[in-house]
Amino acid sequence: MKRKVIISLLCTISLAVLALEACRKNESSIAPGASVLKFDIPPGFPDPTYKFENNTPTQQGFELGRKLFYDGRLSQDGNFPCSSCHQQFAAFCTFDHPRSHGFNNQFTLRNAPGLFNIAWVSNGLHWDGGINNLEVQPLAPLTAPNEMAEMVDNVVNKLKADPNYPVMFKAAFGDETINSQRMLKAIAQFVGMMVSANSKYDRVKAGRDQFTAEEQSGYSVFQAKCAVCHQEPLFTDNSFRNTGLPIIEGLNDFGRMRITNNPQDSLKFKVPSLRNVNITYPYGHDGRFYSIGAVIDHYRFDVINGPTTDPLLRNGISLTDDDRDNLVLFLRTLTDSSFISDTRFAQPE
Amino acid sequence: MKTILRLAFLCAVLPFAFSCTKDKSDESGGQNGTAAVRINFVNMAGNDTLKFGTSYQTSLGEDITLQTFKYYISNISFRSASANSDIAAPETYHLVDQSNPSTYSFVLNMPAGELNQISFLLGVDSTKNVSGAQTGDLDPAKEMFWTWNSGYIMAKIEGTSSFSTEVQNAVTYHIGGFRTGENVTRRIVLNLTAGEQLNLVDNKTANIFIKADALKWFSGAHDLRIAEHPTVTTPGTLATSIADNYANMFNISAVNNP
Secondary structure (H helix, E strand, O other), X not given: OHHHHHHHHHHHHHHHHHHHHHHHOOOOOOOOOOOEOOXXXXXXXXXXXXXXXXXXXXXXXXXXXXXXXXXXXXXXXXXXXXXXXXXXXXXXXXXXXXXOEEOOOEEOOOOOOOOOOHHHOOOXXXXXXXXXXXXXXXXXXXXXXXXXXXXXXXXXXXXXXXXXXXXXXXXXXXXXXXXXXXXXXXXXXXXXXXXXXXXXXXXHHOOOOOOXXXXXXXXXXXXHHOOXXXXXXXXXOOOEEEOOOOOOOOOOOOEOHHHHOOHHHOOEEEOOOOOOHHHOOOEOOOOOEOOHHHHHHHHHHHOOOOOOEOHHHOOOOOOOHHHHHHHHHXXXXXXXXXXXXXXXXXXXX | OHHHHHHHHHHXXXXXXXXXXXXXXXXXXXXXXXXXXXXXXXXXXXXXXXXXXXXXXXXXXXXXXXXXXXXXXXXXXXXXXXXXXXXXOOOOEEEEEOXXXXXXXXXXXXXXXXXXEEEEEEOOOHHHHOOOOOOHHHOXXXXXXXXXXXXXXXXXXXXXXXXXXXXXXXXXXXXXXXXXXXXXXXXXXXXXXXXXXXXXOOOOEEEEEEEEEHHHHHOOOOOOOOOOOOEEOOOOHHHHHHHHHHOOOEEEEEEEOO
C-alpha cells in the first residue's frame, strides 16, 4: 500500500515537472547570447507582483521594448507612440494635460498616469483596474479608437517590414519571429524595469539626507491623514476608492463599475502612487486638479457624500492651511530626478 | 502488484498526454508510434450546414444572417471505456473560425484505446485569461481579446437580422467573462454510445465529427430575442444566459475509426 502511494506521488511530481517543462517551450524564450538584466528590489519594497520569472528581462529584450515604446508605428497614423502620452520628464505621464491626445484629434477618457514601479501594481492596472497583467496593457491604448487606433496584426506587419526589428527580435528571443506575444513581452520588460526609488524621501529613509522642518512636519501630516490609502513605500495600497468627486457631464466616468458591473464600485478609481507627484500634474483620474494644493483642498472642503464615497473621507480630511502647505512640501520630496533623467529609459538614438 | 504495474504504466504514458503540443503542428499525429484523433467541427444553422450570407430562422421566429462565427475549444479530455477514467488530451487552445476552413479540425495524439466520451471547455480557462501575452490561437491579433477589460472573448457571433434595432440591423454577440458570476466558459460533455465509440489504434488517426449549431444561441436554457438584445459585448447576465444556451449547441454527428 505504501509503495502504491509513493509511486503515485512520484508519478504526480514527474507529471507536474514534465508538464511545466513542456509548457515552457511555448513561452517566448531567451536568446542564447542575450544578457540577463537583474531586477533590483529597492530597500523596503515588497516583492514585485509582475512575474519576471515568466519573462526574464535581458538587455536585448529591454532595448527592443524601448524601441517599441518610442515607435509611432504602433499607432495607426504614426503620430502616437506610447511615449506620446508617457513622457519621461514627467515621470512618464502626460505633462500639463488633463486628458491626453489621441488619434484624429480625440481626447482620451482619463488622465495618463506616470509609469514607474509598475512591476508592483496589484489588483489590475489602469484607473479602473481593468487590465489583469502588465503584458497585455499595451493592447488597450493600441486598439482604442481614440488613442493609437491600430490593430495588432497591422502593427506586427509594420514591424516585420522594418529591417531592424527582425534582428532585434532575434537578439532578444532567439529567432526572427515577430508576433504580438514577443512584442508585448519586450514592452513589459522595458516598462517593468522602470523603478523609481531614489527621491529625497528615499535618501532620508536611508539616512543619507534630512527633511527640512517643514517637510518633516508635512511627513507627519501625511502619515496621520494620507498613508492608509497612499501606503508607503509605493504610496498606494492599490485599492479602488470613491474620493467624493462630482461626475463630469459628458465624461460620465463611473470608474471601477465599468469592469465589475457592481454598483458598489460606482465612482471608484485606483489610488494613484504619490511618488513623483510634483511633476505629474494635473491630478485625478480625469486630470481636473491643476495643483497638489487643489487636490488637498478637495479633501478638506469638497468631498461629496454619495452611496460609495470612501468611509475614510466622509467627513473630509481636516487640515490647517499650514498642514496643507507642509504636506505639499513633503510631497515634493517624492520627486525622483535620477529616474526622469535616466538615459536607459530615454528615446533611443 | 498488478495495480503497481498499472500505476507505473500511467507514469510512463501520462506525461505525453500532458505535454504541450503546438496547436496545428501535430499533423504527423498517429505516425510516431502513438494513436491520434482528429476533432472535426461542423458548424450548422439548425439542420443546414452554416453558410455566411444565408438567412436562417431562430426557433423564436427571428431571422439571422451570420458573417462571423468563432469559438474557443480547450481543456479537452476523453474517457477511457476500459479503465472508466478520464485521459487528458495534450494542452490545446483552438479557435474554430467559420471564415477559415483550416480551423475546422485539429489532431490530438493520444494513447491507443477505446474512448466512450469526449469533453472540452467551450472557451479559455481563467488561468490563461490572466497569464499575460499569449500566442498561437490565443494571440490577441485573432480579435478575440478584450483590451479594456483583459480577457478572452470565448465565442463570437456577428451578423444581421431584420429584428435588430441597431444601425444596419447589426447583431453583435461577443461573449466573454471568466470571473465567478460572469463565467461564460462551459464544460461540454458528449457521450459516445456503444457502437460509436472512438477506437484509437497506434500509428492511425481516428476522426470524430462534432456539429455546432449557431441557432442554439438564441434559445434552450433562455429565450433571447434579437429584437430585445441585438448587442451583447460585455460580461454579465446576458452573456451568461447566452452561454447557458450555447452550452447545448454541440452534438456528435459521426465517428470514423481507422
